[in-house]
Structure formats: C-alpha cells, structure tokens
Amino acid sequence: MPDTTELERLPVRVPLVNEVWGIWKSLSVARTNILQIIPEIATSQRIVSGRTGKRWHMVMDPDAIRQMLLDRLDDYPKSLVTKNLLRPAIGESLFIAEGAHWRWQRRTASPVFTHRNMMNLAPIMTAAAERATKRVADAGPRAVNFLDEMVTTTFDVIADVTFSGGDAFDRDAVHHAIDDYISEAGKISLFDVLGAPDWVPRPGRILSGQAMRDMKSVADRAIEARAARGPDGVPDLLDLLMDGEDPKSGRKMNTSEMRDNLLTFIVAGHETTALTLAWSMYLVAFDQDVQDAARAEAQAVLGNRAATGEDVERLPLIRQIIDEALRLYPPAGLVSRTAMADDVLCGRDIRKGDTVMLPIYALHRSKLFWDEPDAFRPSRFADRKSIDRYVYLPFGDGPRICIGASFALQEAVIILATMLSRFKVRPVPGRDPEPVMILTLRPNGGVWLTAEPA
Structure with missing residues (x-):
C-alpha cells in the first residue's frame, strides 16, 4: 500500500475492488458507478474472467484488443x-x-470530418472559447464549477457546427432532453445485465421516452427547414451530411438517418469533450508546475488573443495535458462487446x-504498460510513437x-x-471531484476551482 504522502500527490481515482461480486451486488454498484465492478487485478493482468449471470471477460492485452477491434471486428459487436x-x-x-448498415453510414459520414472541414469550423470553437473566458472573468474571484462551464461551452460549439443559423433548433430543449435521458435512462437495468431483449420495458427509459420524442421532433424540424433553405456561408455538419453520399452505392441519408447521426454527434461531441476539458x-x-508551463506556452503562441485552428499544432504541451486527461479519465471508461463466435484471447477460451469487456480505465492505468500509472505526467505523451496504440484507447481504434x-x-x-493563457486556477479545498461512470466518466460533484487573471 502506498503511504499517505504518495496518495496525497496523486489525482483522484476510482477505488477498484478486490473481490468478485454476485449479480445483485454488481447491479447495485453498476447503477452507481460502473467502473467499480472492475477488479484491482485488472491493472496488473492481461485478462480477468468470471460469471455474473453469464460468462464475462475483461481484456487488457494490446494484442487481444487489436484482435477484437481490428482483425475480428465483426465477431465482437457492441453488447446488447x-x-x-x-x-x-x-x-x-x-x-x-453493425455490418453493412454501419459501413455505408461510415463511408457517407467520413468525408464530413476531413481536416479542411474541421479547420473551417475552428472559428466557432474560438468564439466559444472567448465567451467562456468572459463568463469566468465576469464571475469574479468566487469558485467556478468548470464542469458546468465546459458543458455550456462545448454545447455552444456543437450546436453551432451542427445547426448553424437557428433553423428552428431549440438548443435548450435538446440539451435538457439529453441530460434527462443520461441521468434517468442511462442507468443500467437488471434486464440489461441479464441480456433481456430490447422489447422488455425498462422503467427509466419509459419515463424519459417523451423527452426523447420531443428532441427528435425538434431535430427533424430543423433538418426539414435546412433542406428548404439550403446552405448559407461555411457549410456546417448538417450541410455536409446532407450533401454526403455513399461512394459505393450512391445512397444518401434520409431525414431520420441524418437526425439519429446528428444527435449522436451532439451527444458525443459535447459530452465527451466537456468532460475531457473539465478533467x-x-x-x-x-x-x-504543469499549469505554469502550459500557460507560458499558450501566452507565447497566443499573446492576448484566443486560440485558433492554426495554433493547435504549435501547442504541444496543451495537447499532452489533454492526452493525459484522456488517459486518466477516459470518457468511455468501460466498453462492452458480445462474442459472436468462439475465439481464444490471451490463451483463454x-x-x-x-460478454467481453474492454475496461479502458484499467488499461490506461495498467502497471504492465505505464510508469507510475496513477500519476499525472503529460510528458509521457511527448513521444507518441513510443506508446503502443492498443494500450491507449480514448477514442477506440480500428475501423470503428x-x-x-x-x-x-x-x-x-x-x-x-x-x-490557461488568461487564468491561473487553483482547487477549492475539500471539493475534489469523484470519478463516476454511468454512461461516461464524469467528475461527480463538479470541478470547483478559483480563477484569477494570469
């Protein structure tokens, strides 16, 4: 066991377990913080197996992970x-x-996210960053919850790059519907653990169903309004998706397909980035010390202005901090797959x-692959080529x-x-966040910091 001094210098972590629980205990824990079903030994072994209602395996071996995500992708679809x-x-x-239905959508959407298109959308990010720093400055010397601030900022970005110009898009309605769904319907049901089919009712999802229907209606109206109006100025994600077609079949997305993918971009594109920034x-x-070095880098590049897309490549330490935050607190801290064929992983049948799980949280803190795995050390990403791509998976890997x-x-x-170029931030004593994952790994209790002008 590390001594008290060692613990004090490490950032907060999830307390992993030293026992295997039964189904009822596992369900109770999973509904509160799903990462707490990961055993501590997962940070020092390549595979851990057990049975909780059905057979499961947690895989932390880069070769086995490559097999699942690349070589035998179709044999390991997302779990029920x-x-x-x-x-x-x-x-x-x-x-x-999955399968062909996923492939044609991926071929259609991939051109949307080219470097050129992302650079065209960068001014929206810069403007959102300016608004965020103004809000923090206006708050004065009091403590600020940077989780809420980053959620607001990234939702501004995703709303503007998805539905620019309004188009009857009710931002507040969509934002509230997403939050309601995540908080109520996202909690794992006993039916999910047992692998019951989708038609078996889940009470939380029944309660949130109207919010989801309302959100989809709002998005549908926005898409139809855009189709009638046509593009205006720099193409946003909706314009690009409406123009996209599968290069193999020529198929284009209909309204419901565009809506579902845009809602995916909105949910994933603001929630996960907000969490990364908050952490x-x-x-x-x-x-x-890291903060001071990052501020010096940012001020040297930016002066008094906000960062732009052209600055990104000139801010290596800022990027390393983000990479390290994604290592310590990956938004998708545990990914679940269902084996569709017999296989052997790490010598195990x-x-x-x-159920085959990739506990990304444990993989990123594995004693087998990382020096001082629980320590905050952005410099470990100074040489990205030295890191095995299958031991660092904040965005997954392979075709998906x-x-x-x-x-x-x-x-x-x-x-x-x-x-960081504009503020010096300090923690509020006694208000450390608690890493909790239901659908994503969030800082429970918020990220409360004081901010003073740099």
Whole structure:
C-alpha cells in the first residue's frame, strides 16, 4: 500500500475492488458507478474472467484488443447492454449500427470530418472559447464549477457546427432532453445485465421516452427547414451530411438517418469533450508546475488573443495535458462487446455469447504498460510513437475508431489554451471531484476551482 504522502500527490481515482461480486451486488454498484465492478487485478493482468449471470471477460492485452477491434471486428459487436441503453436516443446511427448498415453510414459520414472541414469550423470553437473566458472573468474571484462551464461551452460549439443559423433548433430543449435521458435512462437495468431483449420495458427509459420524442421532433424540424433553405456561408455538419453520399452505392441519408447521426454527434461531441476539458482543468489545478508551463506556452503562441485552428499544432504541451486527461479519465471508461463466435484471447477460451469487456480505465492505468500509472505526467505523451496504440484507447481504434476524434481534440486544445493563457486556477479545498461512470466518466460533484487573471 502506498503511504499517505504518495496518495496525497496523486489525482483522484476510482477505488477498484478486490473481490468478485454476485449479480445483485454488481447491479447495485453498476447503477452507481460502473467502473467499480472492475477488479484491482485488472491493472496488473492481461485478462480477468468470471460469471455474473453469464460468462464475462475483461481484456487488457494490446494484442487481444487489436484482435477484437481490428482483425475480428465483426465477431465482437457492441453488447446488447450498450445498444439497449443508447438506441432509444440515437437509433441505428453510426454508434449503434453493425455490418453493412454501419459501413455505408461510415463511408457517407467520413468525408464530413476531413481536416479542411474541421479547420473551417475552428472559428466557432474560438468564439466559444472567448465567451467562456468572459463568463469566468465576469464571475469574479468566487469558485467556478468548470464542469458546468465546459458543458455550456462545448454545447455552444456543437450546436453551432451542427445547426448553424437557428433553423428552428431549440438548443435548450435538446440539451435538457439529453441530460434527462443520461441521468434517468442511462442507468443500467437488471434486464440489461441479464441480456433481456430490447422489447422488455425498462422503467427509466419509459419515463424519459417523451423527452426523447420531443428532441427528435425538434431535430427533424430543423433538418426539414435546412433542406428548404439550403446552405448559407461555411457549410456546417448538417450541410455536409446532407450533401454526403455513399461512394459505393450512391445512397444518401434520409431525414431520420441524418437526425439519429446528428444527435449522436451532439451527444458525443459535447459530452465527451466537456468532460475531457473539465478533467484537464482539475489536473492543471492539481499540478501548478504543469499549469505554469502550459500557460507560458499558450501566452507565447497566443499573446492576448484566443486560440485558433492554426495554433493547435504549435501547442504541444496543451495537447499532452489533454492526452493525459484522456488517459486518466477516459470518457468511455468501460466498453462492452458480445462474442459472436468462439475465439481464444490471451490463451483463454472465449465462447459464443460471452460478454467481453474492454475496461479502458484499467488499461490506461495498467502497471504492465505505464510508469507510475496513477500519476499525472503529460510528458509521457511527448513521444507518441513510443506508446503502443492498443494500450491507449480514448477514442477506440480500428475501423470503428471515433469519427469525431480530430474534431474533439482540435476543440479541446483551442478552449484549454485560451483558458490557461488568461487564468491561473487553483482547487477549492475539500471539493475534489469523484470519478463516476454511468454512461461516461464524469467528475461527480463538479470541478470547483478559483480563477484569477494570469
């Protein structure tokens, strides 16, 4: 056991367990913080197996992970639990779909996220960063919850790059519907653990169903209004998606397919980036030396202005802080798959129907692959080529790697650099966040920091 001094210098972490629980205990814990079902030994072993209602395996071996995410992708689709949780909100979109239905959507959407398109959208990120720093400055010397601030900022970005110009898009209605769904319907049901089919009612999802229907109606109206109006100025994500077609079949997305994918981009594109930024702010407040170095870098590049897309490549330490935040607090801290065929991973038999989990949180803190895995050390990303791509998976990997990864990283660098160039942040004593994952790994209790002009 590390001594008290060692614990004090490490950022907050999830207390992993030293025992295997039964189904009822696992269900209770999963509804509160799903990462707490991960055993501590997962940070020092390559595979851990057990049975909780059905056979399961947690895989932390890079070769086995490559086999699942690349070589035998179709044999390891997303689990029923994942699909049942998210389908009511985002339908059979890119995140949910499998096989041919996924492939044509991916081919259609991939050109949307080219570097050129992302650079064209960067001014929206810069403007959102300016507004965020003004809100923090206007708050004065009191403590600010940077989780709420980053959620507001990234939702501004995703709303503007998705539905620019209004088009009857009710931002507040969509934002509240997403929050309601995540908080109520996202909690794992006993039916999910047991693998019950989607038609078995889940009470939380029944309660949130109207909010989801309202959100989809709002998005449908916005898409139809845009189709009638046509593009205006720099193409946003909706314009680009409406113009997109599958290069193989020539198929284009209809209104419901565009809506489900746009809602996927909105949910993923603001929630995960907001969390990455909130955790990054917590970490630089935790380590003032890193913060001072990052501020010096940002001020040298930016002077008094906000960061732009052209600045991103000139801010390597800012990017390393974001990479390290994604390592310590990956938004998707645990990913679940269902084996569709017999296989062998790490010398262990995998049977058709087994649940195979990738506990990204444990992988990123594995003693086998990382020096001082629980420490905040952005410099470990100074040489990205030295890191095995299958031991660092904040965006997944293989053909299903997150389609918006470059968008998210560009946005995060722009916002973090702007914020650190203008403020010195310090933690509020006694208000450390608690890492809790239901659908995403959030800082429970918020990220409370004081901010003073730099």
